[in-house]
Amino acid sequence: MSVQVKFIHDREEDDGRYEDSEGREYRYVIREDGALAIYEKTGRYLEKDRDPYVVYGSAAWFRVSGDALSKKDRPPNRAYSV
Structure with missing residues (x-):
């Protein structure tokens, strides 16, 4: 699945879509400060x-x-923090 971001202001140069393509997947995390981080996952797990x-x-x-x-994006038996 893709990740879709809705922006506060219209941004013509960035439509906010991150689509699955060529074996890549995207995941998002909302950080404690309210920032939105998008990660590109190319393999089975997201690297630490x-x-x-x-x-x-x-x-x-x-x-x-x-x-x-x-948790399914994390390698087994490894500490992981975002």
Whole structure:
């Protein structure tokens, strides 16, 4: 599934869609400060130290839908924090 971001202001240059393509998947995390981080998942698991694909500050977006980062995206038996 894709991740869809709705922005506070209309942004013609960025439609907010992150689609599955060529084996890639996208996951999102809402951080404690309200920022939205989107990760690109290319394999079975998301690497522990992977940098986000993109981050939007809390003043840029108001709604997100799609696949949130979950335990199934983490490698087994490893500590993981976002």
